[in-house]
Amino acid sequence: MPELPEVETVRRSLTDTLSGATIVAIEERFPGVLIDESEGYTLPLTIERLRRRGKYLLFDLIDVEGKALILIAHFRMTGKFYIEHHNHVQPHTHVRLKIIKDGNTFHLDYVDVRRFGRLWLYDSHDENRHKTIAGLGPEPLSEAFSEESLRFSLKRRHGSTVKATLLNQEEIAGIGNIYADEALFRAGIRPQRRSGRVTKKETAKLHLALRDVLELGIGHRGTSFRDYVDGLGRPGSFQQLLNVYGRSGEPCHVCQTPLKTIRVAGRTTRYCPRCQR
Numbered sequence: 001m002p003e004l005p006e007v008e009t010v011r012r013s014l015t016d017t018l019s020g021a022t023i024v025a026i027e028e029r030f031p032g033v034l035i036d037e038s039e040g041y042t043l044p045l046t047i048e049r050l051r052r053r054g055k056y057l058l059f060d061l062i063d064v065e066g067k068a069l070i071l072i073a074h075f076r077m078t079g080k081f082y083i084e085h086h087n088h089v090q091p092h093t094h095v096r097l098k099i100i101k102d103g104n105t106f107h108l109d110y111v112d113v114r115r116f117g118r119l120w121l122y123d124s125h126d127e128n129r130h131k132t133i134a135g136l137g138p139e140p141l142s143e144a145f146s147e148e149s150l151r152f153s154l155k156r157r158h159g160s161t162v163k164a165t166l167l168n169q170e171e172i173a174g175i176g177n178i179y180a181d182e183a184l185f186r187a188g189i190r191p192q193r194r195s196g197r198v199t200k201k202e203t204a205k206l207h208l209a210l211r212d213v214l215e216l217g218i219g220h221r222g223t224s225f226r227d228y229v230d231g232l233g234r235p236g237s238f239q240q241l242l243n244v245y246g247r248s249g250e251p252c253h254v255c256q257t258p259l260k261t262i263r264v265a266g267r268t269t270r271y272c273p274r275c276q277r
Helices: 004-018 147-156 164-166 177-187 201-220
Strands: 023-030 034-036 044-051 056-063 070-076 079-084 093-101 104-112 118-122 261-264 267-272
Touching: 004 044, 004 056, 004 079, 004 093, 004 201, 034 093, 070 079, 147 201, 164 177, 164 267, 177 201, 177 267
Parallel strands: 034 118
Antiparallel strands: 023 044, 023 093, 044 056, 056 070, 070 118, 079 104, 093 104, 261 267
16 A cells, blocks of 8 residues: 555656646546545636645646635555556556646546545545545644654553554554554564553654654655556655565564564564564
């Protein structure tokens, strides 16, 4: 599932091409993927800007009569957007947006092999119309995410494991399995530790580790193992820098101890038994 760095990378890769462009046709090739919760609109729709909230990609739109709308995308496991400059339609294309910009016509295709992802269309530019987004915690790269807010979340979820707390989108928006494992390794904290037992000093390390690993992920255009590519079809390269994720049984980069694999919060979890106390 694309996490914050991957969705942010998709946003950046599409922004120059789509900002100011107009959507002149919307083709639903498979029912139920695009959920229209608006009270109606008139084409064409101008794409004012692209934003991100947690793992959601947001398109601020204005219709021809000046009405504000928002298109929200959640990729789930295998969803992705492609810019298609020809008439080719890839397999598993479920929604096709016909786009015009500067006199050029192309398509923005939503492709999803497993068909778990969804697009929602709402009135206004308020992403909180989507109930799940309304309940998201702070963005981990924003000022709202501080050592104090992280410590509050850990104390509030004191009975949960620290990894489960990091994965809880109501506490912190956008963190998934990859970046939780990597941040906990950097902070020297075992994923199965109870959140309430994380000390103030460890919280400071974890706060810094989360920011660092997310910024590195964005800087390397995300992590590509199977399906993930950005909006221009380019894979990420952060997988080359991973310390624990996807490295079960391999030697730790720091101490050479074989990495262990367990299940935490229902997710496969990797950690170093020596570096993470």
